[in-house]
Amino acid sequence: MAGYFEEMGWRELQDGEQPNHLLHMARFLLDFGFHGENANGEWPKLPPPASREAVGQIPEVTIDSNDKSCPICLKKFQVGDKGKQMPCHHIFHTTCILTWLERTNSCPFCRYELPTDNEGYEAFKKEKKRAEQRKEEIEILHNSMFS
Ligand SMILES: [Zn+2]
Ligand SMILES: [Zn+2]
Structure with a gap:
């Protein structure tokens, strides 16, 4: 098995670590994504909802200008409206973004x-990141050998 794991760029279980069936599923999905018709390594369906904890941490803001609109409902913000500011700094109506984050x-x-x-x-996300790092490492190695 060692060869297989090495070949795929996966680390083997450490001492005391239990096999994780979710990780296996994630690896399967990732593998499927890389070799399937849509070889882009993407999660095959809409990502799951945001965690309650993460949603609870989004700060509430009071809208102070009426020249922008909410990207979800496309209505213009009114001064004094309550909104939520995502970590990426995009602002939405509180009800709009909360409903959205319950879906994805x-x-x-x-x-x-x-x-x-x-x-x-x-x-899946962790495994994807690891696979990307692995790919970069291989490219660096390749460049150092052939350039
Ligand atoms: Zn809205
Ligand atoms: Zn954003």
Whole structure:
């Protein structure tokens, strides 16, 4: 098995670490994404909702100008409206963004992702990041050998 894990750029379980079926599912999905028809390594469906904790941490702001509009409902903000400012600094009506984040975890404007409560998805994101790092490492190695 060692060869297989090395080949795929995955680390083996450390001492005392339990196999994690969610991680396996994530690896499967990632593998599927890389070799399937849509070889872009993307999560195959809408990402899960943002975690309650992450949503609870989004600060509330009071709108102070009426020349912008909410990207979700497209209505103009009125001075004094309550809004929520995402970590990416985009502002939405409180009700609009809360409803949105109950469906999926990313900013509807720029796709900035909030953490989710979905262990499978979080494992998938970690594994994707690891695979990207691995790819970069291979490119660096390749460049150092052939340039
Ligand atoms: Zn709105
Ligand atoms: Zn945003």
